Amino acid sequence: MILRVPDYYDEFSCIAGECTGSCCDGWEIDIDDATREYYSQVPDEIGERLRDKLYKGEDGEYRFRLGEHGRCPFLNDDNLCDIIIALGEEALSEVCTDFPRFALSYGHVMQRILSVSCEEVGRIILSRTEPVKFVERSMPDCMEDWEDEEADDAYIAFLETIQNRAIAILQDRSKPISERIALFLGLCEKAQEGINQYGMDEDAAILTDTLAELEPPNVSTNFRVEDWERGKDAQKLYEAFDIRWAILEELEELGEEWVATKKRVRKVLTEENYAERREAFMASDAYDAIVYEQLLVYFAFRYLMQAVYSCDLLAYGKMIVSFALMVRDLDLMCWTENGGIYELKQRTRMAYIFSREVEHSEENFEQIREELMFE
Numbered sequence: 051m052i053l054r055v056p057d058y059y060d061e062f063s064c065i066a067g068e069c070t071g072s073c074c075d076g077w078e079i080d081i082d083d084a085t086r087e088y089y090s091q092v093p094d095e096i097g098e099r100l101r102d103k104l105y106k107g108e109d110g111e112y113r114f115r116l117g118e119h120g121r122c123p124f125l126n127d128d129n130l131c132d133i134i135i136a137l138g139e140e141a142l143s144e145v146c147t148d149f150p151r152f153a154l155s156y157g158h159v160m161q162r163i164l165s166v167s168c169e170e171v172g173r174i175i176l177s178r179t180e181p182v183k184f185v186e187r188s189m190p191d192c193m194e195d196w197e198d199e200e201a202d203d204a205y206i207a208f209l210e211t212i213q214n215r216a217i218a219i220l221q222d223r224s225k226p227i228s229e230r231i232a233l234f235l236g237l238c239e240k241a242q243e244g245i246n247q248y249g250m251d252e253d254a255a256i257l258t259d260t261l262a263e264l265e266p267p268n269v270s271t272n273f274r275v276e277d278w279e280r281g282k283d284a285q286k287l288y289e290a291f292d293i294r295w296a297i298l299e300e301l302e303e304l305g306e307e308w309v310a311t312k313k314r315v316r317k318v319l320t321e322e323n324y325a326e327r328r329e330a331f332m333a334s335d336a337y338d339a340i341v342y343e344q345l346l347v348y349f350a351f352r353y354l355m356q357a358v359y360s361c362d363l364l365a366y367g368k369m370i371v372s373f374a375l376m377v378r379d380l381d382l383m384c385w386t387e388n389g390g391i392y393e394l395k396q397r398t399r400m401a402y403i404f405s406r407e408v409e410h411s412e413e414n415f416e417q418i419r420e421e422l423m424f425e
């Protein structure tokens with residue numbers, strides 16, 4: 051089995067007590083069966099605390115009972131984990147050990163990504179200037195359980211080619227980011243047409259023909275360009291922004307900081323000033339197209355291959371662009387509020403709250419994907 055990861059994957063190391071947005075704060079903490087079994091036998095005071103804080107939810111899953119403001123009951127006043135202190139990292143549940151690493155498996159491949167819902171990951175991704183590369187490693191035989199024999203090889207090979215081309219388009223620094231976005235969406239749109247046809251006939255030749263038609267010069271740049279950030283029409287730019295935020299406003303609200311941030315966006319960015327403020331931000335020293343390239347590539351690597359299971363490649367493509375533009379709206383809001391100053395710390399915080407609210411809520415994520423499917 052192959053493990054595919056971004057080249058910054060091994061740079062990550064948890065900053066624990068230094069972290070201002072700990073993953074042990076504000077989230078449910080699921081306890082898997084093996085860990086629960088282990089906790090049932092841990093002796094001494096820590097064992098009693100573990101058993102005392104464990105409860106079974108209505109869905110049958112075991113979790114820790116959270117403390118005040120949703121803090122993990124084992125996160126101490128120094129923002130350090132009492133379980134690690136008493137029993138070592140190997141005593142953590144699967145979800146705590148894995149975070150902020152997320153995996154998608156298909157065929158003989160596992161793709162793993164680090165999530166920007168961890169501020170330290172956000173710092174690594176958003177401060178990076180070089181284009182990200184993806185590296186492959188072989189995984190031990192014991193990981194064969196993760197292999198998905200059901201997935202169709204021809205379809206997987208097609209999607210992997212699309213993923214590679216999509217990332218190459220997003221990283222083509224000879225073009226402005228708006229043109230890369232249009233090309234990326236054009237690629238997804240044409241690939242979706244091939245997928246739809248393939249779905250009807252189940253003929254692998256359709257996928258090969260689609261790829262041949264999708265050689266770079268043939269990719270359309272005309273995909274609803276005004277809606278997706280090309281062009282100068284102030285009213286259309288505002289309408290696209292308004293649609294993005296109307297979608298976000300319909301989602302379930304999970305964090306207090308997110309609720310307050312949404313209100314700030316609507317207060318600071320209005321129909322009268324949106325296009326002007328956007329233009330000033332994008333002309334300022336605080337704006338760096340490389341940041342949005344990194345975000346787009348992060349979202350693309352995280353979501354495009356999910357079309358293995360749902361076949362909605364174009365909906366994922368639109369979602370990837372929407373997510374990057376939503377984060378850019380947050381950047382624009384903060385930059386405006388700060389009188390034209392915007393630093394990496396604030397930037398990673400915005401990506402962090404967005405990711406926690408949208409990427410890590412299955413309901414919210416699905417709702418956005420469905421909305422964009424019919425856009």
Ligand code: SF4
Nearest residue numbers: 064065069073168170
């Ligand atoms: S959010 Fe990231 S850096 Fe912070 S405690 Fe969790 S894993 Fe560590």
